Amino acid sequence: MDDTFPRGRTAIVSNATYGLGEAPGLSSMDLAAHASVAALSRMGLTPADVDGVFIGLPDDYLSGLTLSEYLGIKPRISDNNRTGGSAFQTHVAWAAMALAAGQCDVALIAYGSNQRTASGKLVQSNRPSPYEGPYRQLLPISSYALAASRHMHLYGTTRRQLAEVAVAARGWAKLNPEAFMRDDLTIEDCLAARLVSDPLGLRDCCLVTDGAGAIVMVRADRARDFTPKPAYVLGAASAVTHRDITNMPDLTVTGVAEAAPRAYAQARVKPADIDVVELYDAFSINTILFLEDAGFCPKGEGGRFVENGAIGPGGRLPVNTNGGGLSCVHPGMYGLFTIIEATRQLAGEAGARQVADVNLAFAQGNGGMLSSQAVVILGSEATL
Amino acid sequence: MGYIRPLQDYMEFLSKGKLMLLRSRSTGGYVFYPRVAEPRTGATDLEWVEASGRGSIYACTIVRQRPPTPHYNVVLVDLAEGPRMMSTVVEMENEDIRIGMPVQAAIIERDGAPLVVFKPANT
Numbered sequence: 001m002d003d004t005f006p007r008g009r010t011a012i013v014s015n016a017t018y019g020l021g022e023a024p025g026l027s028s029m030d031l032a033a034h035a036s037v038a039a040l041s042r043m044g045l046t047p048a049d050v051d052g053v054f055i056g057l058p059d060d061y062l063s064g065l066t067l068s069e070y071l072g073i074k075p076r077i078s079d080n081n082r083t084g085g086s087a088f089q090t091h092v093a094w095a096a097m098a099l100a101a102g103q104c105d106v107a108l109i110a111y112g113s114n115q116r117t118a119s120g121k122l123v124q125s126n127r128p129s130p131y132e133g134p135y136r137q138l139l140p141i142s143s144y145a146l147a148a149s150r151h152m153h154l155y156g157t158t159r160r161q162l163a164e165v166a167v168a169a170r171g172w173a174k175l176n177p178e179a180f181m182r183d184d185l186t187i188e189d190c191l192a193a194r195l196v197s198d199p200l201g202l203r204d205c206c207l208v209t210d211g212a213g214a215i216v217m218v219r220a221d222r223a224r225d226f227t228p229k230p231a232y233v234l235g236a237a238s239a240v241t242h243r244d245i246t247n248m249p250d251l252t253v254t255g256v257a258e259a260a261p262r263a264y265a266q267a268r269v270k271p272a273d274i275d276v277v278e279l280y281d282a283f284s285i286n287t288i289l290f291l292e293d294a295g296f297c298p299k300g301e302g303g304r305f306v307e308n309g310a311i312g313p314g315g316r317l318p319v320n321t322n323g324g325g326l327s328c329v330h331p332g333m334y335g336l337f338t339i340i341e342a343t344r345q346l347a348g349e350a351g352a353r354q355v356a357d358v359n360l361a362f363a364q365g366n367g368g369m370l371s372s373q374a375v376v377i378l379g380s381e382a383t384l
Numbered sequence: 385m386g387y388i389r390p391l392q393d394y395m396e397f398l399s400k401g402k403l404m405l406l407r408s409r410s411t412g413g414y415v416f417y418p419r420v421a422e423p424r425t426g427a428t429d430l431e432w433v434e435a436s437g438r439g440s441i442y443a444c445t446i447v448r449q450r451p452p453t454p455h456y457n458v459v460l461v462d463l464a465e466g467p468r469m470m471s472t473v474v475e476m477e478n479e480d481i482r483i484g485m486p487v488q489a490a491i492i493e494r495d496g497a498p499l500v501v502f503k504p505a506n507t
Contacts, residue, residue: 018385130391132416132470134499137458138447145445146460153443153483198446199459246417246460246470 032112052104084367089374112212163190168312173323235266255373335365
């Protein structure tokens with residue numbers, strides 16, 4: 001059957017973040033509720049106006065019920081899809097279809113985590129595999145390191161090129177007052193940092209922070225009632241390739257290679273049309289893999305593509321303009337924050353890091369060990 | 385045994401010194417990790433067969449530890465029969481492990497349980 005995704009028929013009309021960095025004394029749900037109320041109130045809405053709830057917290061299996069109870073929402077539609085950090089892109093896809101089909105009128109997509117102040121470690125909602133566990137890989141970094149080792153072997157990708165990714169992210173973070181890490185970072189700093197799981201070192205790894213985010217979606221015919229610059233949902237697609245890294249068919253090809261072409265087709269755009277690219281950079285290798293798989297450069301060329309500051313401020317392609325998971329925020333699952341930054345760039349709300357003339361934004365989420373990939377393409381009114 | 389008990393059977397074989405894979409009688413496809421149906425085909429006519437133990441390194445990482453705890457390696461091995469497994473290379477310096485290198489399985493005991501490791505193959 002033809003793909004009948006409701007291109008441009010729904011829009012993100014509000015976004016909010018809360019407690020990025022450290023937010024002591026608040027639970028993950030407290031943080032998600034803060035962000036939710038903030039996103040709603042910007043548009044004159046209250047929780048009582050919401051009838052579609054989308055959330056997935058790592059520490060609450062039934063978080064869709066909890067958020068509804070907490071905020072007094074009576075959802076007609078709720079979705080707790082948990083594909084890891086890509087869950088929020090899948091929430092946008094399902095919210096778009098539910099809104100377009102009249103199954104809800106106001107969709108709230110929210111996330112929060114207190115993992116920095118609560119535990120200081122990346123929260124793992126993984127069950128250990130009996131076939132991987134005895135080998136004591138550091139999860140999740142070793143799985144990503146295995147992918148990086150393979151990419152280096154096949155394509156000659158270097159640690160210096162990985163460092164370019166981290167330095168570019170820091171360059172954007174320095175322009176973002178919300179970013180957690182804003183001090184100077186050089187290629188040499190990255191290369192000198194201690195190795196954690198070869199070939200990945202400390203500066204190749206995302207932050208461990210608290211933080212929450214929320215977005216509000218409505219049908220396009222109401223979008224302009226809420227904001228002069230809605231982010232219209234033009235396409236949203238996802239793919240699952242495996243669960244544990246051992247079972248990833250090719251460690252240098254992610255599910256973005258499947259999901260992105262479907263999202264482009266829904267949106268009727270091509271990679272060269274995209275103005276800002278927000279990728280889930282849990283580790284520096286991610287950015288290189290996803291740039292390739294999303295068609296911004298050929299397979300194997302990602303390392304060379306990012307050289308010489310090409311994806312930093314003033315480079316040829318603006319990537320992870322909030323500073324990414326590497327330098328802005330990474331509260332366990334980061335996918336919603338790529339959507340929020342894409343929305344802000346489209347709305348012209350991005351302050352010193354605002355990219356000029358943004359009409360098309362690409363927001364990607366990664367879940368598990370490169371296991372689940374999901375892509376959302378957002379556009380300005382001019383793209384409808 | 386009347387039916388496949390994936391993890392239980394696998395570990396019992398390992399404790400007897402045998403690295404076993406599953407193979408579908410109808411499709412001939414090898415399956416690892418052990419499960420009750422072949423991926424994609426759903427074939428359930430699976431039988432245990434002994435692996436050759438031959439393989440090659442597909443990917444490699446060195447997990448860094450705070451001294452004096454020694455660093456250790458974690459690898460993915462492509463088995464000659466097709467499936468891939470996670471393991472570790474022994475009898476070789478971590479830094480000398482190369483992707484593509486031929487390796488041979490061995491079963492050792494660690495923490496009271498049998499564990500599949502790989503040694504450099506004599507080629």
